[in-house]
Amino acid sequence: xxxxxxxxxxxxxxxxxxxxxxxxxxxxxxxxxxxxxxxxxxxxxxxxxxxxxxxxxxxxxxxxxxxxxxxxxxxxxxxxxxxxxxxxxxxxxxxxxxxxxxxxxxxxxxxxxxxxxxxxxxxxxxxxxxxxxxxxxxxxxxxxxxxxxxxxxxxxxxxxxxxxxxxxxxxxxxxxxxxxxxxxxxxxxxxxxxxxxxxxxxxxxxxxxxxxxxxxxxxxxxxxxxxxxxxxxxxxxxxxxxxxxxxxxxxxxxxxxxxxxxxxxxxxxxxxxxxxxxxxxxxxxxxxxxxxxxxxxxxxxxxxxxxxxxxxxxxxxxxxxxxxxxxxxxxxxxxxxxxxxxxxxxxxxxxxxxxxxxxxxxxxxxxxxxxxxxxxxxxxxxxxxxxxxxxxxxxxxxxxxxxxxxxxxxxxxxxxxxxxxxxxxxxxx
Numbered sequence: 201x202x203x204x205x206x207x208x209x210x211x212x213x214x215x216x217x218x219x220x221x222x223x224x225x226x227x228x229x230x231x232x233x234x235x236x237x238x239x240x241x242x243x244x245x246x247x248x249x250x251x252x253x254x255x256x257x258x259x260x261x262x263x264x265x266x267x268x269x270x271x272x273x274x275x276x277x278x279x280x281x282x283x284x285x286x287x288x289x290x291x292x293x294x295x296x297x298x299x300x301x302x303x304x305x306x307x308x309x310x311x312x313x314x315x316x317x318x319x320x321x322x323x324x325x326x327x328x329x330x331x332x333x334x335x336x337x338x339x340x341x342x343x344x345x346x347x348x349x350x351x352x353x354x355x356x357x358x359x360x361x362x363x364x365x366x367x368x369x370x371x372x373x374x375x376x377x378x379x380x381x382x383x384x385x386x387x388x389x390x391x392x393x394x395x396x397x398x399x400x401x402x403x404x405x406x407x408x409x410x411x412x413x414x415x416x417x418x419x420x421x422x423x424x425x426x427x428x429x430x431x432x433x434x435x436x437x438x439x440x441x442x443x444x445x446x447x448x449x450x451x452x453x454x455x456x457x458x459x460x461x462x463x464x465x466x467x468x469x470x471x472x473x474x475x476x477x478x479x480x481x482x483x484x485x486x487x488x489x490x491x492x493x494x495x496x497x498x499x500x501x502x503x504x505x506x507x508x509x510x511x512x513x514x515x516x517x518x519x520x521x522x523x524x525x526x527x528x529x530x531x532x533x534x535x536x537x538x539x540x541x542x543x544x545x546x547x548x549x550x551x552x553x554x555x556x557x558x559x560x561x562x563x564x565x566x567x568x569x570x571x572x573x574x575x576x577x578x579x580x581x582x583x584x585x586x587x588x589x590x591x592x593x594x595x596x597x598x599x600x601x602x603x604x605x606x607x608x609x610x611x612x613x614x615x616x617x618x619x620x621x622x623x624x625x626x627x628x629x
Contacts, residue, residue: 204298219314220348223322226300226309230322230329234264235472236352237465240340240381241360243514244394244458247450247490248360249339251462255484256335256469257282259476264333266324266349268317268341271492271616278324280331293327294319317341321348335474343370345383356468357384358392360461362400363514364542374400382407389413390468394461416468418460436460440467446482451494453525454518459485492615494522499626503604505596506531507619509612513542516549519609523553530555531605534595536614537573538566546610547580556585556602560595562613570595592617 224231237252239245246267256263262281270276275284285293297319304310314322321341328336338354340347362378370380378400385391385404391413393404408415421439435444436459448459463481470476497505506527510519523531533554537543551557559574561567570590577586585602589595592608596618599606608615 204294216346217348217351219310219312220318220321220351222304222310223297223301223314223318224325224351226304227297227322227326230325231352233329234333235335235474236354236356237335237337237469238340238349238352238354238357238384239337239360239465240344240347240358240384241394242363242377242381242512243518244360244454244461245339245358247455247458247488247493248358248462248465249337250490251450251459251484251488252465252469253279253337253484254488255462255466255476255481256337256474258483258487259474259480261474261476262332262334263336264324264328264331265337265339266321266328267339268320269612269616271612272620274320277320278327280328280333285327289327289330290323293323293330297322297326315348318348335469340381340384343377343383344381345379347383350384353386354384354389355386355472356390356392356465357386358394358461358465359384359396359404360394360458361514362396362404363512375403378403379407385411385413387412390416390471392416392418392461392464392468394418394457416464418457418464422460422464424456424460434459436463438463438467441478441481443478443482443485446486448485449488450490451496451526452518452522455494492612492619494519495619497619497622497626499600499622503600503606505618505622506605506607507615508607508609509615510546510550510609511538511541511611513545513549516546516609519607520549520553523550523607527553527605527607529603529605531607532556532558532599532603534558534560534592534599534606534608534614534618535573535577535610536560536562536570536592536595537568537610538562538564538613539568540566541568541611543568543573543576544580547577550607550609551577551581551584554607556587556599558587558589558595558599558602560588560592560614561590562592562611562617564611564613567611567613593621596622 253265278285433445
């Protein structure tokens with residue numbers, strides 16, 4: 201059955217709400233059976249989704265999260281409580297949703313086949329209904345206005361950040377991308393925003409006003425303090441409460457901005473009648489797991505891998521800043537990117553923080569070929585040692601033969617291709 205679902209990937213990306221709206225209607229609107237928290241943004245939306253979900257779980261609320269893409273296994277997209285959906289349950293829900301889509305096609309009510317993302321979104325909603333989820337945290341796939349998740353009538357939402365990414369779909373200016381992401385705003389929504397460029401903030405604010413939504417900037421009235429006894433521990437104050445000291449599980453200075461957005465989202469959830477203690481919020485920040493984002497894997501032989509998707513310019517800048525601060529040894533970079541990304545921008549942001557590079561490619565038809573990537577890197581940084589290894593696992597092994605710290609970046613697909621292999625080696629070698 202999952203092979204039938206993956207076959208839909210051949211239909212590519214199709215923005216629009218027609219298919220998903222018809223599908224959800226035929227299923228009896230499963231997306232209306234739980235309170236939803238809708239999270240958009242160029243970067244940070246996955247981290248915020250994970251933090252909010254972890255806090256709701258810590259509060260004892262029957263909660264779920266839907267994210268994309270997955271690193272290794274499809275079940276990662278659908279987390280109920282602390283665990284990904286059971287594979288048998290996923291098989292059953294997928295079968296029922298795809299059968300429903302087939303009936304709509306035969307009846308002429310669905311003009312084209314649903315895409316893979318449309319189908320997985322409907323599957324998430326139906327799986328959460330069957331699991332009797334009370335609150336679901338839903339990450340936008342791409343953009344906002346025409347993303348399949350935007351059939352939700354979410355009372356609470358967030359836009360974590362806005363930068364240039366997916367320009368061929370969302371527009372080539374910050375203002376155009378901001379307008380697309382502001383498409384998630386619904387009447388009477390409580391919308392939390394992270395640190396947006398001023399031009400983007402103006403667009404989002406105008407849409408919120410037009411639709412009768414309440415806009416809250418995460419930093420408004422908030423302070424972040426470092427615990428004087430532990431530099432890694434934070435105290436976060438908002439007009440409503442004081443959290444910490446807490447040591448965030450997710451590393452990187454940019455995660456402080458994400459933590460602020462998550463806290464303000466959780467406070468808005470509390471206003472909507474969900475019982476949520478300060479301790480649950482603190483546990484959400486301290487216990488959240490979000491693999492492949494500044495994730496450090498220590499190998500038994502002394503080597504270490506830092507995994508971070510860094511798949512666009514802003515993400516690469518954040519990773520570069522983290523490497524300069526926390527890894528002055530300048531690790532070897534293993535990098536693979538997708539064809540539709542700002543290859544030169546990502547390279548330019550990362551090269552000053554690394555000592556050498558191994559160019560690779562994710563096992564994905566959209567991947568930029570390793571040899572072509574290596575050529576671009578050599579042209580951008582004359583004198584930097586650049587090697588080529590198309591297989592990601594072999595590329596990491598090659599990098600480990602060069603230096604003991606290796607950073608894997610450029611695409612979540614590259615991170616996913618190596619993570620499980622080296623996690624096993626970290627435990628078993």
